[in-house]
Amino acid sequence: MNKEGTFLLKNFIELVIAAIGIVFIIILGVSLFNFYVNQDTKNAQKSLDSLMGKINALEDGENNTFLIRGVKGWSIVSYSKAQFPKPDKCFFESCVCICRSYSLEDKLDTFTGKGQADLCQNEGFCRKLDKDEVKVKQARICKSTTRVAGPYAGQVDTTCHYKGLEDKLNTIKVSKEDTSLLLEFL
Amino acid sequence: MFGKRGELTSSQIIGIVIVLAGFVVLLLFLPAITSIFGEGGDSDRELCKLSVIARATAPNAIQAGVPLRCTTEKVCLSESGKKNECKQFAGEENIRGVKLNIKDPEKAAEVIEKEVADSMFFCWQTMGEGKLDLWNRRTSLGDVAPMCVVCSRVAIDENLFNDKDKNFTDKVMNLVDVNDYMANKRPSDSVPFTYLQFFTDIGVGVPSREVSTEGNGEPSDQLAVVFGQVKVGKLSDAALSTAGTGVALYVGSLLTPAGRITANPYVAAGSAITILTATGISVYKTHKGQVLAGAYCGDFTSSDEKARKGCSVVRAIEWDAGKINGFCSGGIQGDL
Numbered sequence: 001m002n003k004e005g006t007f008l009l010k011n012f013i014e015l016v017i018a019a020i021g022i023v024f025i026i027i028l029g030v031s032l033f034n035f036y037v038n039q040d041t042k043n044a045q046k047s048l049d050s051l052m053g054k055i056n057a058l059e060d061g062e063n064n065t066f067l068i069r070g071v072k073g074w075s076i077v078s079y080s081k082a083q084f085p086k087p088d089k090c091f092f093e094s095c096v097c098i099c100r101s102y103s104l105e106d107k108l109d110t111f112t113g114k115g116q117a118d119l120c121q122n123e124g125f126c127r128k129l130d131k132d133e134v135k136v137k138q139a140r141i142c143k144s145t146t147r148v149a150g151p152y153a154g155q156v157d158t159t160c161h162y163k164g165l166e167d168k169l170n171t172i173k174v175s176k177e178d179t180s181l182l183l184e185f186l
Numbered sequence: 187m188f189g190k191r192g193e194l195t196s197s198q199i200i201g202i203v204i205v206l207a208g209f210v211v212l213l214l215f216l217p218a219i220t221s222i223f224g225e226g227g228d229s230d231r232e233l234c235k236l237s238v239i240a241r242a243t244a245p246n247a248i249q250a251g252v253p254l255r256c257t258t259e260k261v262c263l264s265e266s267g268k269k270n271e272c273k274q275f276a277g278e279e280n281i282r283g284v285k286l287n288i289k290d291p292e293k294a295a296e297v298i299e300k301e302v303a304d305s306m307f308f309c310w311q312t313m314g315e316g317k318l319d320l321w322n323r324r325t326s327l328g329d330v331a332p333m334c335v336v337c338s339r340v341a342i343d344e345n346l347f348n349d350k351d352k353n354f355t356d357k358v359m360n361l362v363d364v365n366d367y368m369a370n371k372r373p374s375d376s377v378p379f380t381y382l383q384f385f386t387d388i389g390v391g392v393p394s395r396e397v398s399t400e401g402n403g404e405p406s407d408q409l410a411v412v413f414g415q416v417k418v419g420k421l422s423d424a425a426l427s428t429a430g431t432g433v434a435l436y437v438g439s440l441l442t443p444a445g446r447i448t449a450n451p452y453v454a455a456g457s458a459i460t461i462l463t464a465t466g467i468s469v470y471k472t473h474k475g476q477v478l479a480g481a482y483c484g485d486f487t488s489s490d491e492k493a494r495k496g497c498s499v500v501r502a503i504e505w506d507a508g509k510i511n512g513f514c515s516g517g518i519q520g521d522l
Contacts, residue, residue, distance in 0.1 A: 012194055016206065039253075046459050046521065053277020064273065068509050167517055169507040 044071045045125050047165075048098040051076070052127045055096075055174055055181065063175035065186065070165030075101040075163070076155070076172075076183060077120055078134040087121035094134045099124030101164035116162075133180040139163040230257050230280070234335075234520070235312045242318035250321065256312070256520035258336045258410075261301050264343035272504070274341040274408045278317045286348035288346070288358055300371075301340055302364045302502060303381050305411040307373050309337030309500045310385065316498025320415055321519070331516030333415040341408040366504070368464055385500075408505040414514060417496035 047068050054066045079086035081094045090097075099120035120126060142160040147153050174183040194202075234256035241252040260281040264271035267285025275281050284301060286294045310316065313335065321333045346354040368381035377384075503509050511519070 012199065012202075016202070020206070050522070055277070057273075057276030064276075067505065067510075069518065137477040168514070168517070171507040183361065186280055 025111050040071050040073070043069065044074045044098045045075075047071060048076075048096070048125050048127060051096070051172070051174075051183075055129070055176065058174060058176045059180050060176055063169060063173060064171045067169045068172055070167060070170045071098075072167035073101055073164060074098055074124075075116075075157065075162040075164040076136050076138070076185075077116060077124075078136040078181075078183065079117075079126075080121075080131075080133045080135070082132070085117040087117050087124065087126055089121060089126050090128060093128040093182075095126045095128045096134060096136075096181075097124045097126040101162050129181060131177075131179055131181045135180070135182050137184040139185070230259065231308060231312050234289075235314075238312065238314055238318060238320065241320055242314060249319075254320070254335060254519045256335050256337070258520065258522050259338040261305065261338060261340045262343065263298060263301065263341065265346065265369060271343045271345075272341040272408075273344050275339075286342075286346070286358075288352060288354060291361055294358045295363075296367070298340075298342070298358070298362050299364050299367035302368045302409070302411070303368050303371070304373065305338040305340055306368075306500050306502060309386060309411050309413050312337065313498070313500070316413075316415070316500070319417070321516075332414045332514055333516035334412050334414040334510075334514035334518050335520045336410050336412050336510075336518060336522055337500070338411045339408060340411065341505075344407055347407055360362075394409055408490075408503050410505045411500065411502050412510065412513060413498070413500045415496060415498045 012019060040099040047070065051066075052070050054064070054068075058064060075098070077097045077099055079090050079095050079097065081092065086095070089095075097120040099116065100123045102115050102119055139162070140160045141163050142158050144156050144158045147155045147157065173182075173186055175182040175184070234254070237253060237255040241249055241254060257280055260272075260275045260278060261284055262269050262272035262275060262281055263284050263286050265286055265288060267283045269281040271283065272281070285298065286297055288294050297415075312445045313320070327454035346352060368385075370380060372378070372380050375383070379511075501513070502515055
C-alpha cells in the first residue's frame with residue numbers, strides 16, 4: 001500500500017497469489033485426509049453396489065458366480081424380513097449390508113446379534129431387497145471360554161464373528177429364488 | 187483501465203475474483219466434468235495416465251496418498267456388439283460392446299486378438315510403460331509386494347460358447363493367436379512398430395513359443411489385462427544392477443514355468459519371481475498352452491533421489507480370484 005493507504009494492483013496480485021496458494025494447500029490437505037480416512041469406506045460401498053448390480057441382474061431361479069473386491073475388516077451381512085435385531089436403516093425389509101466386522105475385542109452383544117446390527121447401522125451400508133429371506137454363508141471365527149467362578153461356573157460361553165472379507169478379490173455365488181436369496185462365499 | 191496511482195476499481199476487482207473463483211470451481215469439478223463428457227475409453231485412460239504421473243512424481247511421503255484414478259474398462263465381445271450381452275458384466279458400468287461376425291471366423295478371431303492386444307498396449311502405455319514408480323508396500327523380506335491395476339476385462343458372450351450349433355470354440359477360438367498377432371501387427375497405421383516391438387526393443391522378432399504347464403484345456407470366456415509392479419530389496423540389487431539400465435522383456439523369457447525364470451539376471455528376489463511367474467497366466471489360447479505378457483525390469487523413474495529397482499508387467503490373466511490374487515499379492519488399486 002502507498003502512503004495514503006490505497007490498495008494498489010501489486011498488493012492485490014500478491015494477495016490473490018497468497019489466497020490461491022492457501023486454497024490449494026487446503027484442498028490438497030482435505031483430499032489427502034479424505035483419501036486416507038475414507039478409502040476403505042468408499043471401497044466398501046462400491047463393493048456392495050457392485051454386488052447389488054449382480055443380484056439385480058439375475059432373474060429368479062438363476063444363480064451365478066462373481067468376483068467382488070473385498071475390504072479388509074468388513075463383512076457382508078444379511079438380514080431377512082422377519083429377522084431381529086437388524087439395522088434401523090433396513091426398516092422392515094430384508095437387506096444386504098456391508099459393515100465393519102466386529103472382533104471379539106469389541107465385547108458386543110454377540111449372542112443376540114445386536115452388536116453386528118449396531119455396527120451396520122452406524123458403520124455400514126445397507127441395500128434393501130424384495131425377498132423374504134436373505135442368507136450369507138461365510139466363515140465365522142468362534143472362541144469359547146469356560147466360566148471359572150460365580151453361579152454359572154463351568155458354563156462354556158461361545159462368541160463368534162464373521163471372518164470378514166480379505167483385501168483382494170473374493171468369489172461369491174449368488175442364488176436367487178422367488179422369495180429368497182443366498183450369497184455364498186467360495 | 188487503472189486509476190492514476192494504479193488502483194483497481196471495484197468492478198475490476200469483482201471481475202478478477204469471479205474469474206479466479208470460476209477457475210477454482212473448474213479445477214474442483216474437473217474429474218466430474220471429464221466423466222460427463224466422455225464415459226470410458228480415451229477420457230478414462232487420460233485421467234488414469236494423469237493420476238499415474240501425479241503419483242510417480244509425488245514426494246515419497248505422500249505418494250500413497252495420491253489416488254490412482256484408473257477404472258477398469260470392460261470389453262464385451264458378442265454377435266450383436268451390444269454392451270449388455272455379456273453376463274459376466276451384469277450390473278457393471280464402463281462397458282464397451284464389440285461386434286463379432288462369427289460367419290467370418292478369421293475376421294472374428296482377429297477382432298478378439300486386436301482387443302486383447304490393444305488392451306495390453308493401452309494398459310502398458312497408460313501405466314508409464316512400466317518405468318514409473320507407483321507404489322511402496324514392503325513385504326517382510328524387504329521387497330515390495332506386487333500390486334496391480336486391472337486395466338481392462340475382455341469377455342466373450344457366454345451364449346457363443348453354449349450354442350453348440352455355432353461351434354464357436356472350434357471355428358473361432360482355435361484361430362485366436364494373440365502372440366502371433368502382437369508379433370506381426372501394429373497398433374495402428376500411424377505407429378511404426380508392432381505390439382511386440384513396443385513391449386521390447388525394436389530389434390526383437392517373433393517371440394519364442396513357450397509351453398506353459400497352466401491351463402485346463404478349456405478356453406476362458408473372460409480375461410483381465412493386469413498391470414503389476416514389484417520393487418525389490420537389497421538382496422536383489424546386485425542382480426538387478428548387472429544389467430545396468432532398464433530392459434524391456436517379452437513373453438518368452440519370462441512367462442515360463444518357474445524353472446526357467448531363474449536364468450534371468452534381473453529376477454533374484456521372491457516378490458519379483460512371484461510377479462513374473464504367477465500361476466494361471468492365460469490368454470484365450472490357454473488350452474494351447476500359450477501365455478502372454480510384456481515386462482520391464484530395471485530402474486524406475488521416481489521422485490526419490492535413489493532410483494528404485496524392480497519389475498513391471500502387463501499381463502493377460504484369466505478372470506479368476508485365485509489367479510488374480512496370486513499375481514497381485516500386494517493388492518489391487520483403481521476402480522474395478
